[in-house]
Amino acid sequence: xxxxxxxxxxxxxxxxxxxxxxxxxxxxxxxxxxxxxxxxxxxxxxxxxxxxxxxxxxxxxxxxxxxxxxxxxxxxxxxxxxxxxxxxxxxxxxxxxxxxxxxxxxxxxxxxxxxxxxxxxxxxxxxxxxxxxxxxxxxxxxxxxxxxxxxxxxxxxxxxxxxxxxxxxxxxxxxxxxxxxxxxxxxxxxxxxxxxxxxxxxxxxxxxxxxxxxxxxxxxxxxxxxxxxxxxxxxxxxxxxxxxxxxxxxxxxxxxxxxxxxxxxxxxxxxxxxxxxxxxxxxxx
Numbered sequence: 001x002x003x004x005x006x007x008x009x010x011x012x013x014x015x016x017x018x019x020x021x022x023x024x025x026x027x028x029x030x031x032x033x034x035x036x037x038x039x040x041x042x043x044x045x046x047x048x049x050x051x052x053x054x055x056x057x058x059x060x061x062x063x064x065x066x067x068x069x070x071x072x073x074x075x076x077x078x079x080x081x082x083x084x085x086x087x088x089x090x091x092x093x094x095x096x097x098x099x100x101x102x103x104x105x106x107x108x109x110x111x112x113x114x115x116x117x118x119x120x121x122x123x124x125x126x127x128x129x130x131x132x133x134x135x136x137x138x139x140x141x142x143x144x145x146x147x148x149x150x151x152x153x154x155x156x157x158x159x160x161x162x163x164x165x166x167x168x169x170x171x172x173x174x175x176x177x178x179x180x181x182x183x184x185x186x187x188x189x190x191x192x193x194x195x196x197x198x199x200x201x202x203x204x205x206x207x208x209x210x211x212x213x214x215x216x217x218x219x220x221x222x223x224x225x226x227x228x229x230x231x232x233x234x235x236x237x238x239x240x241x242x243x244x245x246x247x248x249x250x251x252x253x254x255x256x257x258x259x260x261x262x263x264x265x266x267x268x269x270x271x272x273x274x275x276x277x278x279x280x281x282x283x284x285x
Contacts, residue, residue, distance in 0.1 A: 006088070008052045011220045017087065018048040018220070019280035022249045023273055024083035024096050030269035032100040035108065038259040040080040042184040042217070042244040043151060049223045050149055051084045059089035062116040068146050069135050071120045073128020074153035074182065075109040076261070081118070082106050090117035126159025128152065129179065133165050136177040136237075147231075150179045155187025158196045163208070169237040170209035177237040178230040181205075182217065184246040186257045205239040217242025249276055 008014050021044045029035035051057070055068040072081045079099065086093040091105075098104035105114040109123030120131045132150040139146055152162065169177055181201055189195050198204075202212045211233045215222040223242070230238035246260070247253025250272040253264075264272060 006052060011224070014048055014053060014220050014224075015045075016280055017052050018044045019249070019276055021048055021080065021083040021087060023276050023280075024086070024093070025079040026250065026264060026269055026272045026276065028079055028082070028096045028099040028106075029263045030266065031097040033263045034100050035079055035263055036076040036261045037079070037250075037264065038186065038246040038253060038256070038261075039074060039153060039182065039184065040077045040083075041248045041250060041253065042246050043074075043077055043080050043180075043182050044083075044248065045218050045220055046151065046180050046182070046223055046242060046244075047080050047084045049220060049227065051088050053224060054227050055149065056146065057088065057117075059085075059117065062090060066144065066146050069119045069132070069148045071128045071132045071135070071148070071150040072110055072118075072122055073132070073150050074125065074156050075122030075128070077151075077153075077182075078106070078108060078110050081110060082115070085115070085117040088117070091115075125153070125156045126161040129162050129165040129169075132177060132179070133168050133172070133174060136169070136174040137172055139176055140172070140174070146176075148174075148177045150177070152179060152181050153187070154181055154183045154185065154192050154198055154201065155195065157181060157198060157201070158192075166205065166208045166210065173235050174237045175234050178227065178240065179237070180217075180240045180242055182244050183241055184244040186246045186255070186260060188257075188260045190257055202239070202241045205241070209236055211236050211238045212241060213238065214241045215243070217244035218248060249279060251275060 025040045058064040110118045112118045136148040206212045213226045226240045253259040
């Protein structure tokens with residue numbers, strides 16, 4: 001059964017929704033015996049605020065012309081996007097456990113041709129910001145007031161194309177574009193600082209001319225406030241650099257690089273869900 005569109009304004013309600021999304025992530029990756037739980041869990045609070053508080057969307061009309069757009073540039077974190085789309089009402093939550101099955105519309109990386117609500121097919125890292133820039137430019141050319149959001153990983157921004165797009169966004173004064181950098185410090189090959197150091201991320205974007213806001217990516221009121229600040233920033237794009245914890249919400253996954261792309265076994269799924277169920281009752285972090 002498709003859910004009705006829900007808009008939440010209370011941080012406690014948003015925290016509870018983020019917890020439900022985390023439970024979906026664990027279930028679906030466990031059911032698939034494949035996927036990327038770590039970076040999906042780290043981004044759950046950001047994606048929850050976007051889909052259930054800030055973005056202008058119509059799940060019953062996914063192609064509504066005046067909708068806001070979201071690009072999951074770190075496409076391997078598809079579970080967090082699918083969970084949010086299902087909870088928002090784009091498709092039934094029962095579909096989530098079909099993740100990565102050959103006959104499912106929920107493949108390992110987002111596919112705009114198969115999944116309602118997916119704005120851009122992603123997975124080749126570094127390309128999402130370029131697509132988001134194109135969308136934001138199109139809105140400017142059409143005189144439209146919809147906004148574009150994108151989520152990038154801290155390991156992903158080692159890609160040079162990200163910085164070419166960052167220059168374009170400033171050159172074109174894309175104040176209708178807001179990006180989040182999920183700065184959880186870990187990528188598939190280990191700590192980001194050891195693979196290719198990306199410290200002072202905020203300073204890097206600021207040097208390119210972006211308006212930069214640095215926050216705790218699990219602090220829901222801070223996420224809400226940062227997006228509002230982005231809306232009130234004119235003449236340049238905004239980068240919200242969010243410090244997060246890889247595997248957030250599941251203690252044995254937190255800050256463990258091995259959970260970047262490893263699925264939990266059935267007993268681990270059970271343990272993770274039990275832990276999340278307890279934290280869901282605790283409200284805002």
